Amino acid sequence: MGVVRTVAIVGGGVAGIAAAVRAADAGWRPILIETRTKLGGRATSFDDVRTGIELDNCQHVVMGCCTNILELYDRLGVLGEIDWHETLWFARANGASDALSIAPLLPAPLHYGPSFARMKLFTLGEKLAISRAFIAILRMGPRGRLRWQGRAFGEFLAQTRQPARVVELFWDPVVLSACNLPSARCEAAHALKVFDDGMLAHRFAGAVGVSRVPLARLYNAAEEIIVRAGGELRLRTSAKALAFDGARITGVVCDDGVVGAQAVISAVPPDRLAKLSSDTLRVHDKRLAHLDEFAFSPILGVHLAMKRRVMQTANLALPGRATHWLFAHDGAGAGATDGFVQHIEAVVSTADA
Numbered sequence: 285m286g287v288v289r290t291v292a293i294v295g296g297g298v299a300g301i302a303a304a305v306r307a308a309d310a311g312w313r314p315i316l317i318e319t320r321t322k323l324g325g326r327a328t329s330f331d332d333v334r335t336g337i338e339l340d341n342c343q344h345v346v347m348g349c350c351t352n353i354l355e356l357y358d359r360l361g362v363l364g365e366i367d368w369h370e371t372l373w374f375a376r377a378n379g380a381s382d383a384l385s386i387a388p389l390l391p392a393p394l395h396y397g398p399s400f401a402r403m404k405l406f407t408l409g410e411k412l413a414i415s416r417a418f419i420a421i422l423r424m425g426p427r428g429r430l431r432w433q434g435r436a437f438g439e440f441l442a443q444t445r446q447p448a449r450v451v452e453l454f455w456d457p458v459v460l461s462a463c464n465l466p467s468a469r470c471e472a473a474h475a476l477k478v479f480d481d482g483m484l485a486h487r488f489a490g491a492v493g494v495s496r497v498p499l500a501r502l503y504n505a506a507e508e509i510i511v512r513a514g515g516e517l518r519l520r521t522s523a524k525a526l527a528f529d530g531a532r533i534t535g536v537v538c539d540d541g542v543v544g545a546q547a548v549i550s551a552v553p554p555d556r557l558a559k560l561s562s563d564t565l566r567v568h569d570k571r572l573a574h575l576d577e578f579a580f581s582p583i584l585g586v587h588l589a590m591k592r593r594v595m596q597t598a599n600l601a602l603p604g605r606a607t608h609w610l611f612a613h614d615g616a617g618a619g620a621t622d623g624f625v626q627h628i629e630a631v632v633s634t635a636d637a
């Protein structure tokens with residue numbers, strides 16, 4: 285048997301958990317270092333002191349095309365905790381809504397065709413415009429997307445002659461929720477990938493998965509996998525710096541001592557990684573040169589505890605409104621203990637204002 289090598293992973297969000305589990309499966313000894321008391325980072329839960337309910341930071345959804353996170357859920361044995369929805373609801377005026385559903389028998393990319401044709405939110409002319417853009421996306425394929433790198437998705441929408449109302453009510457709601465930026469500011473290559481991979485690739489790609497348990501519970505099995513590989517989960521431990529001997533990174537300096545390792549994986553956001561990297565290291569490793577150039581775009585989640593059932597659908601997009609999506613959770617997970625029968629999570633993307 286070879287020597288078991290240690291990998292230190294900084295950050296116990298989804299990326300850090302996935303790295304630790306993969307490293308364990310590949311025969312490494314992972315040491316996962318996380319500042320907070322719980323795993324999950326931005327995709328986790330907290331105990332709300334007022335209601336006593338375990339709430340998620342914000343509604344998170346996965347899609348059928350999110351193969352990496354689904355593989356992780358599978359490895360953690362929690363794939364069965366995800367409820368799948370094949371219909372997205374788009375609000376019109378006066379409380380009415382349109383369904384965008386995966387048709388049972390039609391193959392991709394025709395599977396949204398019948399429900400899209402029935403949507404009353406858009407006129408026939410607007411539907412033809414949307415179809416024109418989808419045909420352009422299908423024609424260009426993943427290679428064609430590369431040509432759109434560094435350009436705004438708004439440029440693609442202008443090139444395919446999308447009316448302003450269609451941008452506001454169709455393209456923006458999807459791009460905002462997937463990329464957290466409006467079409468005018470989102471890089472075209474990223475937005476095109478959302479529509480290509482998430483709507484056109486295969487029938488299940490656009491199915492929306494919602495956890496029926498608080499997000500933090502999805503990661504329960506991670507510690508056992510790490511420990512079984514001889515590793516450690518170090519919660520409440522902050523990395524202070526990457527240990528660098530002038531030639532290579534040799535471990536992580538934490539608030540409670542140094543973790544020596546043959547490899548280090550950073551799974552923290554770029555601004556945090558910048559703080560962990562000394563000037564010498566940043567000069568030495570060109571990958572760290574541009575960490576200060578990342579900008580951030582906030583998302584706001586609002587939890588509404590309702591004493592009666594106000595939403596009849598599991599989700600609702602609110603095109604053209606300040607709040608972009610609503611997700612309804614019924615039953616015990618909705619805090620039924622306090623007489624609340626429905627818990628609605630409202631999501632405001634690009635919440636800078």
Ligand SMILES: Cc1cc2nc3c(=O)[nH]c(=O)nc-3n(C[C@H](O)[C@H](O)[C@H](O)COP(=O)(O)OP(=O)(O)OC[C@H]3O[C@@H](n4cnc5c(N)ncnc54)[C@H](O)[C@@H]3O)c2cc1C
Nearest residue numbers: 295296297298299318319325326327342344345522523583
């Ligand atoms: C409100 C909101 C809604 C979202 N909705 C969706 C969605 O529906 N679908 C989707 O796919 N994505 C969604 N996202 C994005 C998704 O949450 C993130 O992409 C993902 O959680 C990022 O995971 P990560 O592990 O890369 O980083 P993070 O989750 O940021 O994890 C980094 C971890 O590092 C820890 N850390 C930082 N510094 C240190 C240090 N010095 N030492 C030790 N630990 C440290 C932090 O505590 C944190 O736990 C949403 C994000 C937000 C904020």
